[in-house]
Amino acid sequence: MNDLPLPDIAAQPTHHDLPLDWVGMAGITLPIRLGDAAVTARLDIGVSLDDAGARGIHMSRLYLAAQRLVHQQLNVPAVLQVLDECLGSHQALSDSASLTLHGEVPLERPALVSPLSGWKTYPFELRARQDGRGVSIELQVEVTYSSTCPCSAALARQLIQQRFIDDFPERQADYIEVLDWLGSTQGIVATPHSQRSTATLEVRLTQDCLHLPLLALIDSAEQALGTPVQTAVKRADEQAFALANGQNLMFCEDAARRLHRALRELPQVNAFRLKVVHAESLHAHDAVAESRWNWS
Template identity: 50%
Template sequence: MSSPLPDVASSELSQALLPLDWVGMQGIDIPLILDEPGVDAPVHARADLHVNLPVPQIKGIHMSRLYTLLDRFAEHHAVTPASLAALLELMVSSHADCHSTQARLRLGFELLCKRPALITQGLSGWKSYPVIIDAQWQQGRLDLDVSVEVTYSSTCPCSAALSRQLLEQAFLAHFGARPVDSSEVAAWLRQNGSHATPHSQRSVARVQVRIDESAQCLGLLNLINGVEDALGTPVQTAVKRADEQAFARLNGQNLMYVEDAARKIQQALAGHFPSSSVAVRHLESLHPHDAVAFASSGLAFLPKASAEDRLG
């Protein structure tokens, strides 16, 4: 057949003549090349991409053009601020006939990193970090935000203090005021030193930062490492008893309320990014609800509703 295929988007007008903020596609599976140390294979990402449609008379955009641009980008380019800016600019220019002036792209994926054990030489395991990249092109410039999620352990300072008091009371009840030698005390502590266990829990920090458009790379691993260093108690992968003991020591040395965690992270980010925001969540072992805290510096971070979390 040689007859031309119908193109309704070009030949018909919309019944409601209104501009649209964004039109595009969501949840596109795509392999991405990351410019990160130790990440040699492409990661499986899901992409959302859109352009604006400001002219009411134009019925629809060319979604196949956007898909093709994304596919070529993923095949030939690593994800950097410069490559993202070039892709978004192409998305806009590909829709010149639609009078599009803005484009945006969201990329979500899991960054898989190998982490060594705290003590045991040669022992390591894999840890996954959820990452979201939000890039928008408007008025000839790039706005680029990156968010990462880091899981860590948090031990409550109040519960630790209460535990220490119980230990003190148990010590006095056993030994009283009589003189004791260090070996007797050490033997007692081995049996009774954990008279009560302070509540601690797995906790999650979501950190969002604005990346300067002139930056050479995204620096995802540097960001993740900075957050983990600030907290001091990132969760571990493969462990032996020596590693578990070292982790217990780290928790004891880094007691923190949810407020402490948010402040530690925000302080670590200060001066390294044009703007940032932090959302931390302690999945309480004492309560059936969570403790949360938020901090920001020039970048709004909307709290995620608990009902949304539970519904996925």
């Protein structure tokens, strides 16, 4: 057994007097709880090194502070407790602490019509910072949906009209004959193009917010868009999805405006920015729209 004290190189002064904005660890694996969901997340955590003469920080103290998030409900008080501990263990060294937690939360979502249900994952990121100006907590989530082009829908309708004129020239069409025609490939000669699309929502939480409004954020976005991607479906669900797309024709500008209005209604949010990406099936490039409110 070595009776000599273990060397602490980090406690030695540096030969390069210079403060650092952020020092810490990235990619720490943590099992956490978000609502009813168990999530394996990755954590980046660190502090500023404001003492220009200090060699380094105490990495192990940050790691031990991060463990307070393990297996407990992730909420604002739990995050603030970790930041407080990071600063408390680095007195005279650091004036700010921050963390970023990112992962995917699984949510069970019902089918549109049938009794089926399935699971979807939503990538999320939580960013928190505490310094002399106070505390800032931001929550980001990604929502996937379907978008059908209004222009393409109008062009498809015109082609169907023209085919009707061609197939029923200058005569009164029989009801049954037209009904059969509408249900045939001869009648529906064109369909609008649609694509899987993504909305990335970043919100800044109010100072009195205690619980992370992740589910409220997801539900609000999906309700505003009207066409979230589905999991398990039967033909009745697929038909209902086609109806939802037809009733929610969207350019990327339309989607961004819908989401902007929905986020303004969330009481836990005092600022946000959003970005929608429509991965065009017509073009080899994406259509993108962005919006923000109170974000600086």
